[in-house]
Amino acid sequence: MRRSIRIVGGLIGLLFVLAAVAWSGPKQPVPVSILMPAPYADASTQLVEAFNREHRGTIQLEVIRGPLETESISDLAISSLLLGDTPFDALLMDVTWLPKYAEAGWLEPLDPWFDQSALDQLILGARLGNHYNDHLYRWPLGADVGVLYWRKDLMEAPPSTPQQLSDIAIKLVQSNRVTDGFVWQGRQYEGLSCNFVEVLHGFGGQWINPANGQLELDSTSAARAAEWMQSLIATGASPRAVTNYSESDSLQAFKAGDAAFMRNWPYAWAELQKPESNVRGKVGITLMVAEPGQSPAATVGSWGLSLLKQSPHPEAAVEAIRYLTSETAQRERFLNQGYTPTSQSLFTDPDLVAVSSALPQIAKALEHSVPRPPSPLYAQLSDLLQRQLNGLLTAEPEQTNIDVGTATAASAAAMNRVQTKSDMLLKATGAEA
């Protein structure tokens, strides 16, 4: 009897010892890694350190610094995902990639963690492009929109219609007040599609009909939008060089004081206020022009964090996502690097407005955001558009005088070609008719 009590006692003691060992061992923090393009990664260093301090022992966040080129980030991620390998938990995702990743089944829906009230706090531009097939797949980190910059010293008020813009630009160029008129991005790249979307909506058209998913580039609005862009060059409202301009080229021209108007992203504002800028203090921001009766549009380009489906630590990853997109984080990114916030309230925050007086205008533009087609094949659709549009813009005019009939026909033909090829593309890739 005594012997069995001793044995039982020994066993219970052993149990206690084992339990103590099991529970007292150092608990490993959950590792979370997020892939970001190099500029964003560098901008987030301090935030990451703060996060790791606050979550010491529970979550260890690491930001993987990816290539500078935006497309290279996607290539890098896809090369892993195609092999079934998930080397990171979350990815900073451009708005145009989301449909592709979501359709491929690589993303985890974020609906369980972010509800409608959280969405309502976002400004419109940041709210766009996060959903696919009615699921939330991305939480925005920063939202940019295209805006029209104008020279306050050259005109009383900015134009509101395309005709006004052309007229003022031509007048200023002809009177030699500026050399360039209106500079924008006309090179054969994604920037051209962004420019076109704004003009297209300004003429009452749309690239894709959200109701039925059909392309509408064969509409008269699209033809007129393309024609207007071409006429800018033909009439001299924009310099011919614009057909090779990217954002930095147009910024350079405007900053030097050579241009009266510029279409660009909000980041340009800070550049234009720098000491070496020739137009410091003389610049205003407004919405892109639109025909009378049409609503001005601003193409939205946003980045957000998406959770990968195979992530072994979704909860911890979402925690990190929340932190990096919190109002504190937005405030810090804006004040330090000029990244546009995503929460509506921050756009009227006195501290932020004090730093950048353009903030209210940018907010207004964000309220007029329009997305590019949310198709998994967007990159190819955009390529078709860029090719035809840039070809139209760079074509030599048949005669030295502007023959309106020919220009209209050429624009319509170009747009129709994009429509036909896009339809062919969709059919060949298995899109439902």
Added chain:
Amino acid sequence: MTVLLALPALLLMAIVFGWPMLRYAWLSFHADSVLTGLVPIPNGGANWLRLLTDARFWLDAGQTTRFAMVSVGLELILALAIALLLDQRWRGRSAVRALSLLPWALPTTMMALGWRWIFNTPYGPIEQLAEAAGIGPLNLLSTPAVTWMVTVLADVWKTTPFITLILLAGLQTIPEDLYAAFRLEGGTAFQALRRVTIPLLLPYILLSLLFRLAQAFGVFDLIQVLTGGGPAGTTESLALYAYLNGMRFLDFGYSATVMIGGFLLLSLLILLGALLLRMSGALRAMQP
């Protein structure tokens, strides 16, 4: 029984070389993209219709052909010159030969960024030389024409040693007495080159030509790292386009179609070359 010894090797080759082309041919008649969940679904000839009207495909085909022809042409001329130099026996020849092999031994992607740096504006050495000479900023890599030439230069640099070795092998099969006999008849050095060397070297030249043309047509490593296809797609090659279709656009069906299309074009090119050769050979035979 011993034939079985050869089976593994031949089987492996058959799978790796044979399967892909069959698979591509089959895939090209299917939609296999992110929209189909990367599962092939028959779509008739839709991919092929698309290919026929695909401006980007035909542009890339032209660019790739031009690249291949210019590149291989330059390589042959340069390699012949170097082979002639290395054919003679002089002190240190094998050391020089080994050193001249180095470009060929290095991975293409390794030197690609190096070339970009050499031509970089404003910090690369070429640009700095230009500035010093007063020709000012050249912006070489923003100009499509120049960027294209840089890709040719990089390709020629890397693959010339390979052709040099092949031509050298050929040169060493030419007996000395032929030259002696030619000299006796009063021919000059240059004539010797034209009348003795090159005709006897022809099989080797053709071999190099064939081999290099096929390889250059499939240029990928160099373009992807050096230019990414830019500026504005002016250096994009067919292989890169096929790669982008698969890996970036997740459109496997079309990627397969592009590759078959490219392969057919290459075959056509080689056939044309063979025909031209035969015609020129026939013409020469007809000369008195």
Added chain:
Amino acid sequence: MSMSRSWLASRHAVLVTLLLIWSLAPMAWQLISSFTSSEALVNGAIPFEQRWTLIHYRELLSSDPPFWRYLLNSTVVAGVSTVLTLVLAVPAAYVLAQLPLRWRRGIRRAVMAAALFPYVLLFLALLELARNFQLGNSLFALALPYSALAMPLALLLLTAAFEGLPKDLDDAARLEGLTLRQRLRWVMLPLIAPASASTAILVFLFAWNEYPIALTWLSRSDLLTLPVAMARIAGSSIYSIPYGAYAAATVLGAIPLLLLVLLFQRQIVSGLTNGAIKG
């Protein structure tokens, strides 16, 4: 060649120098850049003494993963590929060399066609195989396609070597009672050793240089082979200017290859030469 000889001899030194400059200058520039500080790379005005630094090499060796990892990966893949290729090609070449001439010519043509084929075009189908059979991110699995791609050249060289052996040798050995494996191992292999060496070094170099298939079959950063790692480093530049680090990577990556070429140049040359003559 004696006529050309006198003409060339006079310009000989110049031509050889030009050849060396042409072949080595780009690499030399990488070497110089790798020791130049980042500031000096963008500012030519910095005086000579202050331009030099070892920081790029330090960064490379302390990065994650460290640079030597890529060299190791490439060596592993190349080594396994070479062994696999030889193990498969030697017996196959032995068999092929004994086939009647008509068959041999036909097979040689087919093998030549395979050797010509631009293998980058194979990447998509091979990627599908990697996805379906979980062959991705494995250095050993990568040796399979590499062997297949190197097989044509190996077969050409080794078959030619076997054909060069005296016909009765095999018969004599068989009469002595040696089995096939013994004949191969003790009689044939030693005699074709030069060709095997050439084949081995050429396959090894090919595997080190291969890019498209490694690019699609490997995604984990600690498994990358050298060419893929270099491409990734190239894309990761945030400014267009950290060529110092990239130049250092080029130098470090080139050293093993330079050594290989210098040590085995005779095998390389004879391999390519024989391939050309017999091909």
